[in-house]
Amino acid sequence: MSDAPLWTALADPHRRAIVALLLERPRSVGEIVEACGLSQPGTSKHLKVLREAGLVRVRQDAQRRLYALDPGPIAELDAWLAPYRKLWNTSLDALGDRLDETAPDTPEEPAPKD
Amino acid sequence: MSDAPLWTALADPHRRAIVALLLERPRSVGEIVEACGLSQPGTSKHLKVLREAGLVRVRQDAQRRLYALDPGPIAELDAWLAPYRKLWNTSLDALGDRLDETAPDTPEEPAPKD
DNA sequence: ATCCAATATGCCTCACCGGTTATATAGCGG
DNA sequence: CCGCTATATAACCGGTGAGGCATATTGGAT
Numbered sequence: 435m436s437d438a439p440l441w442t443a444l445a446d447p448h449r450r451a452i453v454a455l456l457l458e459r460p461r462s463v464g465e466i467v468e469a470c471g472l473s474q475p476g477t478s479k480h481l482k483v484l485r486e487a488g489l490v491r492v493r494q495d496a497q498r499r500l501y502a503l504d505p506g507p508i509a510e511l512d513a514w515l516a517p518y519r520k521l522w523n524t525s526l527d528a529l530g531d532r533l534d535e536t537a538p539d540t541p542e543e544p545a546p547k548d
Numbered sequence: 549m550s551d552a553p554l555w556t557a558l559a560d561p562h563r564r565a566i567v568a569l570l571l572e573r574p575r576s577v578g579e580i581v582e583a584c585g586l587s588q589p590g591t592s593k594h595l596k597v598l599r600e601a602g603l604v605r606v607r608q609d610a611q612r613r614l615y616a617l618d619p620g621p622i623a624e625l626d627a628w629l630a631p632y633r634k635l636w637n638t639s640l641d642a643l644g645d646r647l648d649e650t651a652p653d654t655p656e657e658p659a660p661k662d
Numbered sequence: 663a664t665c666c667a668a669t670a671t672g673c674c675t676c677a678c679c680g681g682t683t684a685t686a687t688a689g690c691g692g
Numbered sequence: 693c694c695g696c697t698a699t700a701t702a703a704c705c706g707g708t709g710a711g712g713c714a715t716a717t718t719g720g721a722t
Contacts, residue, residue: 438561447551
């Protein structure tokens, strides 16, 4: 049954970093290793967790493995968020912080901070 | 420093259950204890984590402590989600799963499943 | 002042997680 | 077939987090 691997997977900062990396484009393990400064086995382990959470998919290219983001589970997160959204729509609407909704022109890749 | 307490706080199923409870209405510790079947000290501990993550606020009423949800951090989560949202807008839009956006009439409290 | 009800804290234990090093496995080029 | 590269798995370890019980604290009632 394994609880809810989604949250557990995203609870780790390194894993979130990997997810952010894969948001730009699919990457090989080597790239990820270099990008997030972890050891190769450690990175593989994190990738396994992300894989088992369904957050990433692998495509084998020669002896490389290309990891790519799978939007499904993140959509689940969004669905989880939905009931709470009205909270800050009703109580903080005066703040006018509606910065989401795929902003009109997206100047740069906002590079998720965390 | 403390990394990102938000994710850590929400990584625990019991804590998510508490958050879901507080979405309905503010509750006393006793109610929460009874609702999620944990021991009272355990519950208090979880509440402390949620408090330190900024997810809940306390209001003292007699010797009770009324815990209420603070929407701020959840909005942060939503902000984090934002860059990913276009993923399933562009790749899965045909699926037509736009069930969010504070659905027109919200028949019942959807009671977040997890 | 005392007792009770409600909540928080302190210890302790146990399991799990993240990290490392060493080793196995798979695919390619010679 | 052999060696090389890329990735995964195994074995191990230190830290941390969740859970329980007992105890301290706080506020109200009598």
